[in-house]
Amino acid sequence: MNINTINRVILSSVAETIEITIGALAVRLRLPTAPARREAWFVCTHFQNDAVGLETADQARELAHFVRSLPEGGAFTFVAGDLNSLPWFPAPRLLAEAFGAPLGSATAGTFPVAGGRLAIKLDYMYLLHGAGEARAH
Numbered sequence: 497m498n499i500n501t502i503n504r505v506i507l508s509s510v511a512e513t514i515e516i517t518i519g520a521l522a523v524r525l526r527l528p529t530a531p532a533r534r535e536a537w538f539v540c541t542h543f544q545n546d547a548v549g550l551e552t553a554d555q556a557r558e559l560a561h562f563v564r565s566l567p568e569g570g571a572f573t574f575v576a577g578d579l580n581s582l583p584w585f586p587a588p589r590l591l592a593e594a595f596g597a598p599l600g601s602a603t604a605g606t607f608p609v610a611g612g613r614l615a616i617k618l619d620y621m622y623l624l625h626g627a628g629e630a631r632a633h
Contacts (some may be wrong), residue, residue, distance in 0.1 A: 499533070519541055520539060520540070520562050520577075521541070522538070522563075522566055523538045523586070524536070524537050524538075524566075524567075527571070530625075535571060536571050536573065536574065536575075537563075537574050538573075538574050539559075539562075539566075539574065539576070540577050541559055541576075541577035541578075542554075542577055542578045543578065543579045543587065547616055548550055549582075549585035549586050549587060550571055550586075552579060552581045552585060553585075553590060556581075556591050557590060558574070559575070559577075559591065560590065564594075570603050572623060572624060573623075573625075574589075574622070576621040576623070577619065579591075579619070579620050582617065582618070583603055591620065595622040595623075595624055596622065598622055599621040599623055602617075607620055
């Protein structure tokens, strides 16, 4: 899978641009905060279901490159998605190297299994300052 921008849509003054890509969607919003106008990127993704983690590792590399390629100027970038990857798979590790540790619990379940009695972690969120700069830990 190749994450290349395939469309750009100009919206209202609230949402300036949407970058639609294969595998990821990035929206830059103007936040109505006083006194200065601030912008932020919100990126969402959904990785392929991959039992061994090799394809999701490639998708993680492509997502990191895509996020780093977003235009600068945002106050922060929020990345969230279903990585279809357990915490010990390569994709979460690769994104942590690129973006910093994910928000929330490292292991708390996000997807119910066993009839809802258990949950496994497949979903992750990252917060970066600026358009591709990892947050300080």
